[in-house]
Amino acid sequence: MVKVLISDDLSPKAADIFRERGIDVDVKIGLSPEELIKIIGNYDGLAIRSATKVTPAVVEAATNLKVVGRAGIGVDNVNIEAASAKGVVVMNTPHGNSITTAEHAIAMMFAVSRQIPEANASTQAGKWEKSRFMGAELAGKTLGVVGCGNIGAIVADRGKGLKMKVVAFDPFLSPERAKDLGVEKVELDTLLARADFITLHVPLTDQTRGIINAEALAKTKKGVRVINCARGGLVVEDDLKAAMESGHVAGAAFDVFAVEPAKECVLFGLPNFVATPHLGASTHEAQELVALQVAEQISDYLLTGAVTNALNMPSLTAQEASKLEPYMVLSRQLGSFAGQLTRTGLKAIKIDYEGAVASLNCRPLTQTILASLLAPMMDSVNVVSAPVVARERNIDVTEAKHERDCDFQTLIRLTVTTEKGERSVAGTLFGGKRPRLVNIKGIEIEAELGKHMLYLTNEDSPGFIGALGMQLGEAGVNIATFHLGRSGPGQDAIALVELDSQLTPDQLKKVQNLAQCKQVAQLNF
Numbered sequence: 001m002v003k004v005l006i007s008d009d010l011s012p013k014a015a016d017i018f019r020e021r022g023i024d025v026d027v028k029i030g031l032s033p034e035e036l037i038k039i040i041g042n043y044d045g046l047a048i049r050s051a052t053k054v055t056p057a058v059v060e061a062a063t064n065l066k067v068v069g070r071a072g073i074g075v076d077n078v079n080i081e082a083a084s085a086k087g088v089v090v091m092n093t094p095h096g097n098s099i100t101t102a103e104h105a106i107a108m109m110f111a112v113s114r115q116i117p118e119a120n121a122s123t124q125a126g127k128w129e130k131s132r133f134m135g136a137e138l139a140g141k142t143l144g145v146v147g148c149g150n151i152g153a154i155v156a157d158r159g160k161g162l163k164m165k166v167v168a169f170d171p172f173l174s175p176e177r178a179k180d181l182g183v184e185k186v187e188l189d190t191l192l193a194r195a196d197f198i199t200l201h202v203p204l205t206d207q208t209r210g211i212i213n214a215e216a217l218a219k220t221k222k223g224v225r226v227i228n229c230a231r232g233g234l235v236v237e238d239d240l241k242a243a244m245e246s247g248h249v250a251g252a253a254f255d256v257f258a259v260e261p262a263k264e265c266v267l268f269g270l271p272n273f274v275a276t277p278h279l280g281a282s283t284h285e286a287q288e289l290v291a292l293q294v295a296e297q298i299s300d301y302l303l304t305g306a307v308t309n310a311l312n313m314p315s316l317t318a319q320e321a322s323k324l325e326p327y328m329v330l331s332r333q334l335g336s337f338a339g340q341l342t343r344t345g346l347k348a349i350k351i352d353y354e355g356a357v358a359s360l361n362c363r364p365l366t367q368t369i370l371a372s373l374l375a376p377m378m379d380s381v382n383v384v385s386a387p388v389v390a391r392e393r394n395i396d397v398t399e400a401k402h403e404r405d406c407d408f409q410t411l412i413r414l415t416v417t418t419e420k421g422e423r424s425v426a427g428t429l430f431g432g433k434r435p436r437l438v439n440i441k442g443i444e445i446e447a448e449l450g451k452h453m454l455y456l457t458n459e460d461s462p463g464f465i466g467a468l469g470m471q472l473g474e475a476g477v478n479i480a481t482f483h484l485g486r487s488g489p490g491q492d493a494i495a496l497v498e499l500d501s502q503l504t505p506d507q508l509k510k511v512q513n514l515a516q517c518k519q520v521a522q523l524n525f
Contacts, residue, residue, distance in 0.1 A: 002302050003042060007031055008049035010071055011291035021299045037061045045298045050074065056082040067301050069294040072281060073097060075311060084312045091297050091309050094382075095150055096290035101280035102154035105199050105229040106162075108253035111274045112225050113138060113197070115251070118272065136196075136225075136250070139163040144195025146211065147202030147230070148173045148183065149378055149389075155199055156183050167191050170202075171377050174345050175419075176394040185345065192219040197227065204231035206524055207340070207376050214239040222248050229255040229280045232262075241266045244273065255280050311382045324364060327357055327412070330427050330435035331365045333449050333525060334414045335372025337425055337437070340523045341455065342373070348396040348417035349373065356410040358401040366399050369414060408438065443494050445485030450498035453523040459516040460486045460493040467514050468495070475507040492518075 003024045006015060018025040028039075033053065040046070041063040048054065049071050059065070059082040068078055070092040083090050111117060114135035122129050143159040145152045148170040156166045166183040169191045178185040188211075191198070198220070202208045212226060213236040226249060228235055237258055243249040244267075251272035257265055260278060267273050281287070300306040307313065351369055353362050370386035381389050390397050413426040426439040437447045458464050465484075472479060478500040486493040503511070503522055512520045 002044045004045035004047060004298060004302070005040070005043040006047045007036065007052045008047070008071075009051075010047060010049065010294075011288040013288065014047060014071075014291040014295040017292060017295040018299060021303065023299060023302065033058070040065060045069065045302055047071065047294055047298060048077070050077055052077065054078040054083065059083055059086050059088060062086070062088065067091065067298055069093075069298040071096075071287075071290040071294040080312050089301060089307065089313055090311045091294070091301070091307075092311060093290040093293040093297070094309060096293050097281035097286050098150045098154060100283040100286040101229060102151050102158065103283075104255060104276075104280045105151075105155050105201070105227055106158050108227050108229060108255065108274060108276070109138065109143075109197055109199065109225070112227065112251040112253040112272060115272055117274050136223075138197070141165070141196035142167060142194050144169070144191040144198045145183065146170075146188070146191065146198065146200045147377075148178075148181065149201065151230075152199075152201035153181055155201060156181055164197075167194055171342055171344055172346055172374060172393055172395075174347060174394045177392070188216075189219055192216055193221065195220070195224060197225050199227040200230045200234050202230060202234065202377065204233050205376050206522075209233050210236045212236065212240070214242070217243045217249065220249070223250045224248075225250050226252040228253075232256040232258045232260060237266050241270065244270050309382065313383065323360060326429055326433040326435065327360070327365055328368055330412060330429060331368040332372045333435055333437070334412060334425055334427050335369040336375070336525060337449070337523065338414055338416050338423075339373040339376045341423075341521055342376075342416065342418060344418045344420050346373075346393070346395045346416065346418055349390070349398070350415040350417075351397075351399045352402060352411075352413040352415070353399065354402045354411040354413070355408060357412060358403045362399060362401065365412070366397070369412075370397065373414075373416070411438070413439070437496070440485065440494050440496075441492075443485040443487050443492065445483055445494055445496065447483035447496040448481065448498075449496075449523075449525045450480055451525060452499040452502050453525065454495075454497040454499055454503070454511070455519075455521045455523055456495040456497070456511070456517060457519040458493050458495070458514075459518070460488075460490050461516050464493075464514070464516045465495070468497075468511065471507075471511055471514060472497075472499070475503065475510075477501055477503060477507070 001024045004018050006027045009029055015025050015027055037058055040058055040061050044064055044066050046068045054068055056079050065088050067089045073092055073094045075092055078090055080090050115133045119133045141164050143164040143166045145156050145168040148168040159166045160182055167186045168183045169186060169188045173185050211234055217239060240252060253274035255276045256278055297308045351366055367383040367386055370390055371381055371383045374381045374386055374389060408428040411426055411428050413424055415424040423441045427435055427437045430436050480498040480500055483496040508522055
């Protein structure tokens with residue numbers, strides 16, 4: 001009989017679902033790492049929340065394990081790389097906490113606008129400081145939503161219900177989707193300048209880390225209030241403290257912090273700062289919903305092979321997987337490359353498969369490209385959910401197969417259409433297994449992608465490469481590889497430079513200021 005272990009505190013109804021579907025289930029909560037390693041080999045499935053740590057050692061000992069299901073969205077406690085290497089599917093339940101997290105953000109907005117925590121403490125201390133707590137109405141104010149995915153869209157809807165004007169910044173929010181939500185899509189600088197309340201609903205990535213910093217706060221109107229119920233690290237806490245102490249920011253409410261558990265924080269003790277201990281998903285309804293969802297997902301996979309909300313695999317057979325493996329790597333690189341360079345709303349995505357790859361099952365490749373493309377600015381997207389996310393945002397996705405001869409034995413070309421135009425990137429496999437980029441925006445180039453890449457576009461003129469090398473040398477950053485391409489003498493040129501380490505923001509700005517440099521972006525793979 002198929003066996004599942006529940007090792008964290010889930011609703012009892014989760015165990016009932018497993019039993020109803022003929023799966024043997026054990027509930028053992030509070031196991032030490034050593035205890036888990038000792039018994040995990042007996043189970044086909046593992047259902048967890050955040051307490052259980054699925055480390056490489058646990059995965060190594062899990063000789064029969066086929067699936068790990070996380071009740072909730074975060075999988076920081078699961079080593080996905082180790083699980084993938086062992087063939088263990090990792091699932092989560094990304095939408096079960098959406099409503100409760102959105103409601104918490106709205107509650108925090110009310111709390112900070114009316115100074116409820118401080119007024120409560122004052123009143124219960126026997127004071128009656130009615131004139132001290134002069135609040136601000138929400139009706140008629142502008143709510144700036146940074147990130148308009150599942151949770152952000154719910155917050156926007158609730159804001160409209162409060163008679164607020166809602167503006168949203170989200171590079172992947174199409175004009176059609178914005179219209180459906182009843183929000184005005186704007187650039188980040190416009191949102192900062194117009195919003196009375198700013199609420200964050202984006203994942204923590206290299207692009208979003210510190211998105212609210214001193215520079216961003218300087219662009220906001222005096223008296224703005226900032227709410228963060230998304231991820232710690234989105235706001236530079238020291239910069240926010242300075243803005244609050246100067247009186248420019250009227251208040252802030254945080255459910256998440258750069259370091260958690262947040263026993264200390266520079267924001268603690270500031271007037272009109274509201275803090276909660278990461279309670280966004282902490283309602284009875286949400287906890288039960290994600291428990292039921294993860295039990296159903298694990299059961300479906302173990303009994304029928306159906307995959308839902310998988311983070312590390314698309315739907316495909318074992319035979320197809322071995323053939324597609326190198327193409328999956330190339331697909332991730334193409335999608336991630338385009339996604340990290342996308343700054344405006346996506347309208348359409350076209351994927352052309354040419355040569356040998358056209359004869360394979362390309363659906364998993366398309367899903368992988370979509371997930372990698374959307375991931376830099378979208379929370380919880382994966383190879384399974386990416387097509388649904390694209391449809392929800394009215395992003396037109398097409399794929400075409402061409403078994404005709406091409407310049408390479410096999411080729412994948414990704415063309416992205418945004419509100420500002422169209423661009424493409426193409427890649428192939430050298431030796432049938434080594435991914436290479438061979439064309440960017442119509443310019444031929446041969447580049448292998450490393451962990452830290454610097455992407456530049458520039459005017460093709462003497463001295464640029466030397467100036468770039470000197471700038472990187474002065475920064476103490478070593479060049480690993482250097483790839484060049486150009487459309488023609490004196491025309492547009494592209495450089496892809498692999499670095500041994502990442503540039504700091506100041507170092508990156510100095511590169512941007514080089515003569516002839518049109519664009520520079522730091523990419524990570």
